[in-house]
Amino acid sequence: xxxxxxxxxxxxxxxxxxxxxxxxxxxxxxxxxxxxxxxxxxxxxxxxxxxxxxxxxxxxxxxxxxxxxxxxxxxxxxxxxxxxxxxxxxxxxxxxxxxxxxxxxxxxxxxxxxxxxxxxxxxxxxxxxxxxxxxxxxxxxxxxxxxxxxxxxxxxxxxxxxxxxxxxxxxxxxxxxxxxxxxxxxxxxxxxxxxxxxxxxxxxxxxxxxxxxxxxxxxxxxxxxxxxxxxxxxxxxxxxxxxxxxxxxxxxxxxxxxxxxxxxxxxxxxxxxxxxxx
Amino acid sequence: xxxxxxxxxxxxxxxxxxxxxxxxxxxxxxxxxxxxxxxxxxxxxxxxxxxxxxxxxxxxxxxxxxxxxxxxxxxxxxxxxxxxxxxxxxxxxxxxxxxxxxxxxxxxxxxxxxxxxxxxxxxxxxxxxxxxxxxxxxxxxxxxxxxxxxxxxxxxxxxxxxxxxxxxxxxxxxxxxxxxxxxxxxxxxxxxxxxxxxxxxxxxxxxxxxxxxxxxxxxxxxxxxxxxxxxxxxxxxxxxxxxxxxxxxxxxxxxxxxxxxxxxxxxxxxxxxxxxxxxxxxxxxxxxxxxxxxxxxxxxxxxxxxxxxxxxxx
Numbered sequence: 001x002x003x004x005x006x007x008x009x010x011x012x013x014x015x016x017x018x019x020x021x022x023x024x025x026x027x028x029x030x031x032x033x034x035x036x037x038x039x040x041x042x043x044x045x046x047x048x049x050x051x052x053x054x055x056x057x058x059x060x061x062x063x064x065x066x067x068x069x070x071x072x073x074x075x076x077x078x079x080x081x082x083x084x085x086x087x088x089x090x091x092x093x094x095x096x097x098x099x100x101x102x103x104x105x106x107x108x109x110x111x112x113x114x115x116x117x118x119x120x121x122x123x124x125x126x127x128x129x130x131x132x133x134x135x136x137x138x139x140x141x142x143x144x145x146x147x148x149x150x151x152x153x154x155x156x157x158x159x160x161x162x163x164x165x166x167x168x169x170x171x172x173x174x175x176x177x178x179x180x181x182x183x184x185x186x187x188x189x190x191x192x193x194x195x196x197x198x199x200x201x202x203x204x205x206x207x208x209x210x211x212x213x214x215x216x217x218x219x220x221x222x223x224x225x226x227x228x229x230x231x232x233x234x235x236x237x238x239x240x241x242x243x244x245x246x247x248x249x250x251x252x253x254x255x256x257x258x259x260x261x262x263x264x265x266x267x268x269x270x271x272x273x274x275x276x277x278x
Numbered sequence: 279x280x281x282x283x284x285x286x287x288x289x290x291x292x293x294x295x296x297x298x299x300x301x302x303x304x305x306x307x308x309x310x311x312x313x314x315x316x317x318x319x320x321x322x323x324x325x326x327x328x329x330x331x332x333x334x335x336x337x338x339x340x341x342x343x344x345x346x347x348x349x350x351x352x353x354x355x356x357x358x359x360x361x362x363x364x365x366x367x368x369x370x371x372x373x374x375x376x377x378x379x380x381x382x383x384x385x386x387x388x389x390x391x392x393x394x395x396x397x398x399x400x401x402x403x404x405x406x407x408x409x410x411x412x413x414x415x416x417x418x419x420x421x422x423x424x425x426x427x428x429x430x431x432x433x434x435x436x437x438x439x440x441x442x443x444x445x446x447x448x449x450x451x452x453x454x455x456x457x458x459x460x461x462x463x464x465x466x467x468x469x470x471x472x473x474x475x476x477x478x479x480x481x482x483x484x485x486x487x488x489x490x491x492x493x494x495x496x497x498x499x500x501x502x503x504x505x506x507x508x509x510x511x512x513x514x515x516x517x518x519x520x521x522x523x524x525x526x527x528x529x530x531x532x533x534x535x536x537x538x539x540x541x542x543x544x545x546x547x548x549x550x551x552x553x554x555x556x557x558x559x560x561x562x563x564x565x566x567x568x569x570x571x572x573x574x575x576x577x578x579x580x581x582x583x584x585x586x587x588x589x590x591x592x
Contacts, residue, residue, distance in 0.1 A: 063347070067345075109374075110374055111374070111375060117345065118341075118345060118370075118374065119369070119370065119373060119374035121369070122365060122369045125338050125341075125366070125369070125370055128334075128335045128338030128339050128341075128342070129338045129339070129341050129342040129345070129370065130342060131338075131339050131342060132338065132339040132340060132341055132342015132343040132344070132345070132346065132350075133342040133343070133345055133346045134342070135327065135339070135342065135343055135346070136342065136343045136345070136346020136347060136348050137346060139303070139324070139325065139346075139348065140346065140347065140348075142346075158334075159332070159334045159335055159338065159366075162329070162330075162332035162334065162335030163335050163338060163339070165329075165330070165332070165335075166327075166329050166330075166332075166335055166339055170327075
């Protein structure tokens, strides 16, 4: 622990800012997408793609690569930005997101976009699919890990917990799930729509190892991802407390910004707040 | 030798093929002693996963195993596999085109004693509407045994629909099966009976009865409902001028509908569909009683033939 330098942390924080800016620009350009949950997950996705994942953008189907499942598939703009910056496809492709002949679909599509390990969009699939991938790794004696990024709204879906039982039954310690716990979903606050608490206790009761962090503190994210690898008898989940719309004052904590694109003026204001002149 | 129950045939075939192909893994949702996937578990315990009563989770876990390069065969009752897990199948198996094999046991009315909650009379309609899906309905135990390696070696989603019990013996052990290729089981000129699954054997018996009254019925088995062997169906319609379809399924959306789509677009031909007439069913003391009660007896097939011949000869 504590092996990451301050310089590297600053570098990651700077990348996270760029991913926020680029995601918002994509959503604005297309006038479609999900800004709130892309901004809340930006630091986590940065830590995964620019620190943790063992991946090779020049060989997207490398069999030994770590797998990443974006269970909250609506944060697709964020994922596409990260993949482009890692070199899976040209940054220019981001300009064409949603066009009929563009490989970038509304939600992630494993068959069309290089670097995407699994198609997603309908919520709830990440944990059980991750369990299957981890079982496959075990049977084939492969060392890769499986990372699953979850939204908090999808915690309300039963199949998530069916998958959690399965991962615990088989002690799939190669799974690290990260929960983007921003407490806001499409219709309102998660704690009002369908309360999840006590969530740490729930996951512990399902025989998962639970870490709880501030999902916007890069050091905490990085250290939690490292710590999860030290657990060898059960899967881990990092419950990352986040802010929906993080970094753009008028979006923060408002369910309105779950799936609404910013106007021209709103984008300008957001870019200024994120330290980018338009 | 008595005909094996279809589920027994699948369990044995999986256990046997498991030693040939180490990439095959098997899943079940707390029905291993019913679907007979237990036979695979006994030989390959490390390659068998029981996820409990959570069929949607089972399909997703199978998806993960397929993404990891294995060939998962996921077993469950057809009613659950086709209804409770339909979103998993649509999004994660078909749309994502993962190499998952869905083994739908206890299909049709074959779980006669558990009643309509457990009968599966709409699964073909649901599954064949999904892009990328292959739907297979075998006629007997020998055919199932032949299908297992073919399905495993085909790269893509497959749904195989099985009966709980034994169906009438149809095929020799070495029957050759090919995805999308129907089998002409009996020559005939007056009409064509296009059959799937348990109704193949019954339709052959009906063809014998029809021969006794001077009617020459061709019998074609369409084991692959999707992709459909259109050429064989069009040719049979052209040569015999009348068609009936027989299936242990609702007449809405299954084999009968698939054949009707082909005939009406390519070669309009008098058609009568034998199957369950858009109704829920009942509990019964045995499968044959139930099949007969819902219009799928040998006599029903003969009557359908007579009816279609009247229309052909107008």
